Amino acid sequence: MDIHIVIMAGGVGSRLWPLSTPELPKQFIDLLGVGKTMLQITAERFKPICKADHFWVVTSEDYVELVKRQLPEVPESQILAEPEPRSTAPCIAYACKKISMHFPDAVVVVTPADAIVIRTERFTSIIEKALDFAENSDNIVTVGIKPTCPATGYGYICAASIEENQIVKVSSFKEKPDRETASSYLAAGNYFWNAGIFVWNVRTINEQIARFAPQICLMMNRMADFFYTDQEAEAVEKYFPQCEKISIDYAVMEKSDDIYVIAGDLGWNDLGSWSSVGDYIPRTEQTNSLVGDNVRLFDCSNCIVHATDAKQLVVQGLDGYIVAEKAGNIMICKISEEQRIKEFSKGK
Amino acid sequence: MDIHIVIMAGGVGSRLWPLSTPELPKQFIDLLGVGKTMLQITAERFKPICKADHFWVVTSEDYVELVKRQLPEVPESQILAEPEPRSTAPCIAYACKKISMHFPDAVVVVTPADAIVIRTERFTSIIEKALDFAENSDNIVTVGIKPTCPATGYGYICAASIEENQIVKVSSFKEKPDRETASSYLAAGNYFWNAGIFVWNVRTINEQIARFAPQICLMMNRMADFFYTDQEAEAVEKYFPQCEKISIDYAVMEKSDDIYVIAGDLGWNDLGSWSSVGDYIPRTEQTNSLVGDNVRLFDCSNCIVHATDAKQLVVQGLDGYIVAEKAGNIMICKISEEQRIKEFSKGK
Numbered sequence: 058m059d060i061h062i063v064i065m066a067g068g069v070g071s072r073l074w075p076l077s078t079p080e081l082p083k084q085f086i087d088l089l090g091v092g093k094t095m096l097q098i099t100a101e102r103f104k105p106i107c108k109a110d111h112f113w114v115v116t117s118e119d120y121v122e123l124v125k126r127q128l129p130e131v132p133e134s135q136i137l138a139e140p141e142p143r144s145t146a147p148c149i150a151y152a153c154k155k156i157s158m159h160f161p162d163a164v165v166v167v168t169p170a171d172a173i174v175i176r177t178e179r180f181t182s183i184i185e186k187a188l189d190f191a192e193n194s195d196n197i198v199t200v201g202i203k204p205t206c207p208a209t210g211y212g213y214i215c216a217a218s219i220e221e222n223q224i225v226k227v228s229s230f231k232e233k234p235d236r237e238t239a240s241s242y243l244a245a246g247n248y249f250w251n252a253g254i255f256v257w258n259v260r261t262i263n264e265q266i267a268r269f270a271p272q273i274c275l276m277m278n279r280m281a282d283f284f285y286t287d288q289e290a291e292a293v294e295k296y297f298p299q300c301e302k303i304s305i306d307y308a309v310m311e312k313s314d315d316i317y318v319i320a321g322d323l324g325w326n327d328l329g330s331w332s333s334v335g336d337y338i339p340r341t342e343q344t345n346s347l348v349g350d351n352v353r354l355f356d357c358s359n360c361i362v363h364a365t366d367a368k369q370l371v372v373q374g375l376d377g378y379i380v381a382e383k384a385g386n387i388m389i390c391k392i393s394e395e396q397r398i399k400e401f402s403k404g405k
Numbered sequence: 406m407d408i409h410i411v412i413m414a415g416g417v418g419s420r421l422w423p424l425s426t427p428e429l430p431k432q433f434i435d436l437l438g439v440g441k442t443m444l445q446i447t448a449e450r451f452k453p454i455c456k457a458d459h460f461w462v463v464t465s466e467d468y469v470e471l472v473k474r475q476l477p478e479v480p481e482s483q484i485l486a487e488p489e490p491r492s493t494a495p496c497i498a499y500a501c502k503k504i505s506m507h508f509p510d511a512v513v514v515v516t517p518a519d520a521i522v523i524r525t526e527r528f529t530s531i532i533e534k535a536l537d538f539a540e541n542s543d544n545i546v547t548v549g550i551k552p553t554c555p556a557t558g559y560g561y562i563c564a565a566s567i568e569e570n571q572i573v574k575v576s577s578f579k580e581k582p583d584r585e586t587a588s589s590y591l592a593a594g595n596y597f598w599n600a601g602i603f604v605w606n607v608r609t610i611n612e613q614i615a616r617f618a619p620q621i622c623l624m625m626n627r628m629a630d631f632f633y634t635d636q637e638a639e640a641v642e643k644y645f646p647q648c649e650k651i652s653i654d655y656a657v658m659e660k661s662d663d664i665y666v667i668a669g670d671l672g673w674n675d676l677g678s679w680s681s682v683g684d685y686i687p688r689t690e691q692t693n694s695l696v697g698d699n700v701r702l703f704d705c706s707n708c709i710v711h712a713t714d715a716k717q718l719v720v721q722g723l724d725g726y727i728v729a730e731k732a733g734n735i736m737i738c739k740i741s742e743e744q745r746i747k748e749f750s751k752g753k
Binding site: 366372394397 | 423701703704712714715716717718719720721722723726728730732733734735736737738739742745748749750
C-alpha cells in the first residue's frame with residue numbers, strides 16, 4: 058500500500074500565549090518539556106506506519122524554515138507553503154491533489170501537528186485498520202476519540218453504533234456542544250471527539266472536494282498545471298489565497314454520506330488550552346504542573362508554570378494560576394480565566 | 406566654608422531582588438521610574454549645597470564604572486573604590502581621611518546613595534544649619550527623620566528635646582525596635598529615624614575614629630601614606646580589607662558623647678523594601694503601583710508591579726502581590742511575604 062502522511066502545521070495557537078505566538082506557534086514548541094516539539098512528536102507517531110520520505114507537511118510560508126529544521130528527514134519538496142491561512146479544506150485539497158499526481162494510488166492520513174496521543178500502539182493499530190479500509194473503498198475514515206468527560210471544546214462525531222476499534226458509519230457531525238448536550242453525548246456512548254484525523258485514498262478525497270467544494274477544486278486544478286514545476290510557488294501564490302476559507306468539516310464531512318469512523322480510547326488531547334497542557338506536563342509534589350529548570354515555587358498549589366527562557370523565576374503564594382514566560386513575554390492569570398487569553402495577548 | 410559631599414554607594418540592596426542584584430544594585434537603578442537612578446537623585450539633592458567638583462563617592466571597585474557613567478560631573482579621582490565591603494565605618498574613615506589631607510578645613514556631609522527625600526527644600530535648609538554648626542564645632546550632627554509611623558525597620562535617634570529643625574543633643578541611639586517599642590517612640594515625640602546622614606568637619610571625625618575605632622584609624626594611617634600617589638590603589642587593596650567590619654553607628658555614634666541631631670519631616674524613605682518602593686511609584690486607578698511601559702493589569706489591586714525589561718507582561722487577578730522583573734529574572738510574591746525575598750533570590 059502506498060501510504061502518505063499529511064501533517065497540517067499552519068495554526069497559530071493563540072490560546073497558549075505567551076508560549077505560543079504567531080512567530081513561533083505551539084506546534085513548533087517543546088510544550089511538554091520533553092525535548093521535542095509537538096510537530097516532532099506528531100511525526101514520530103507516524104513512523105511505525107510510514108517512512109518519512111512519504112511525509113508531507115502543509116504550513117504557512119513563514120514556518121517553512123522551522124519545519125525544515127525540526128523535521129530534516131522530510132524531503133524539502135514535500136513541505137508545502139500556504140501563502141495565507143484558508144483553514145483546512147484548501148490545505149488538505151492542495152496536499153492531496155499534489156500527492157495524487159505522482160502517487161495516484163496513495164492512501165493518505167491527514168493529521169494536525171499539535172495534538173498528543175498517549176496510547177500510541179493503539180493509535181497505530183487504529184490507523185492501520187483505517188488505511189486497510191480506505192485503500193479499496195470510496196469512503197472517508199475519520200478517527201474518533203472516546204470521550205473521557207463532557208468536553209465542550211471539541212466537535213463530536215455521532216456514530217451509527219457504539220463499537221470501539223471498529224470502522225462504523227458516521228450518522229452526523231456535531232459542533233462544540235454546551236455542557237448539558239455534551240453530558241448526553243457522553244451517556245449515549247456513540248459520540249466521539251473529532252480529532253481532525255482523516256484517512257482516505259487520494260481519488261476519493263479529490264472527488265469529494267470536486268463535488269462538495271467546487272470552488273476549491275477549480276483553484277486546485279489551476280494550481281495543478283504547475284505542480285512539480287518551477288512555477289508552482291507562483292501559481293500557489295496566485296490561486297491559493299482565492300480559495301474559499303472553510304474547514305474540511307464544513308466543506309466535506311458534514312455534507313458527504315460516505316464517512317466512517319473508527320474510535321478508540323487513545324489518550325488524545327489537542328493541547329488547545331493551558332489547562333490541557335497542564336494535564337500533560339510534570340507535576341511537582343505540591344500539585345503544580347511545571348516546565349522550566351530555573352523556576353522555584355514557594356507555597357504554590359494547582360498552578361501551571363511554564364518558563365524555559367527566564368533566567369530565574371520565583372513564584373510565591375499562588376493557587377490555581379498560570380504563570381508562563383517565553384522570549385521576554387510574561388503572563389500571570391487565573392486558570393479559571395484562561396478563556397480571556399486572546400484578550401490578554403493583544404498588545405496595546 | 407569648604408563643603409564636601411560623601412555619597413556611600415557600595416550596598417547590594419538584596420531586599421529589592423530581582424530589580425536590585427549584586428551586578429546592578431538599587432542605587433544604580435531607576436527604581437521609581439522617573440528616568441534617574443537613585444544615585445543621580447541623591448547627587449541632585451546636594452547640588453544646591455555644593456558643587457559637584459566637591460562630591461566624593463565611595464563604592465565597591467566593581468561599581469566604579471557605573472558611578473563614572475551615572476555621575477560624569479564628579480571628578481574620577483574622587484570616586485573611591487573599596488576592594489571589599491567593610492560596612493560604613495571604614496568607608497567613611499577612608500573618604501574623610503583622604504579629604505582632610507587636601508582640604509583640612511573641609512566640612513563634610515555623608516549620605517547613603519539610595520534614599521528618597523520628598524521635601525528637598527526643607528532638607529537643604531536642615532543640611533545648611535548642620536554645616537554651619539559643624540564648621541566650628543568638635544561635634545557630629547546627624548539628621549533625624551520625624552517618624553510618620555511606628556516603623557520597625559529603622560534605627561532611632563533619641564534626642565534630648567522634641568524640637569524639630571533645631572540642633573539638639575542626642576541622648577542615645579536605638580537599634581531597630583519591636584512594634585510596641587516603636588509605638589512608644591512615636592508617642593514620645595523625641596525619637597527620630599536614623600537616616601544615616603552625618604555632618605562634621607574632617608578634624609572631628611578623624612579624631613573620633615582615632616578614639617573609638619583605633620584599629621580602623623591605624624589602617625587609614627598606613628593607607629594615607631599613599632593617598633594621592635600612584636600607589637594608593639595598591640595600599641587600599643592591602644590595608645582596607647584588614648579594617649574591622651563595623652558600621653559608623655556602632656563604631657562611633659553609640660560611643661561618643663559629642664553627637665547632635667537636627668530632625669525634620671522630610672518625606673524621607675530609604676526604599677529598603679518593595680512596599681516602600683510601592684509607596685513612591687505611580688498609582689494606577691486600581692490602587693496598583695506600576696513602573697513599566699509594557700505592562701497590562703487586569704482585575705489587579707494593591708499590587709506593586711515593576712517590569713522595565715519584559716517585552717510584555719500581563720497580570721490578571723492578583724491582590725496584594727509584588728510582580729517584579731529585571732533582565733530575565735522574575736519574582737511574584739505576596740507583599741506580606743516580602744521579608745522572605747533573600748530566601749527567594751538564592752538560586753539553586
